[in-house]
Amino acid sequence: MLYEVGLFLGLFCIALVSTLFFELVVAVPFSMGMRGLGAIALVNLLMNPLYSFAFLAVIYTFGLGGEPFSIFDWRWLVGLTTVVLEIVVVVAEWRLLVWATHGTAGSSRKLLAFSVLANVVSASAPFAIVWVVYSL
């Protein structure tokens, strides 16, 4: 049981650290300064575990039994949940960054562009890495 708890916490930490890494890399060309980077780190610390928790809750509630038993098709469930949660996260991160930085990291439009790009990259980068590794 302790092994499973450790494994699960490890998975959550990997998701958080990898998202943080990709979002900070995307933030570099936006030149937000140290305050902006700090705000991004804190916003991710808030939103990423919430995202993972919501994803887990939806998948476990509607799809734990696998395809023959789940209410919805497994692939549709994962895809739809990912898209809906990503949209919610983009909007939430944008508003939180605007609120926390008070314009010290750039305009609201710039923060929205960052939020969209950072979430697209952080959501698709792991798939791209796996695709590249498997195609070698």
Added chain:
Amino acid sequence: MNRRTITALRALASVSLALAIPIATPAAAMANVGIPSGYIVGRGALHVLVAGVFTVLTSAIAIRGLRRMERTNAALAASATASAEDDSNAV
């Protein structure tokens, strides 16, 4: 942390506990194909509880940091506005 934040974190903890219940439904279906339902229920509930605790802890740290950052940045923005007004008055 203020009252609303604490209430939100408590609600999240309650949701993570409540979610352990619907997991029993698909687990009953799994039991029909020979997989012990107790294992699935226990495992699923454990995952949700661990995730809930982790989320509550990280959210508490992040909200605290963000509130502190917001206060600092608000003061910075206010002083920048004040100095800009002083400059325009001097001109």
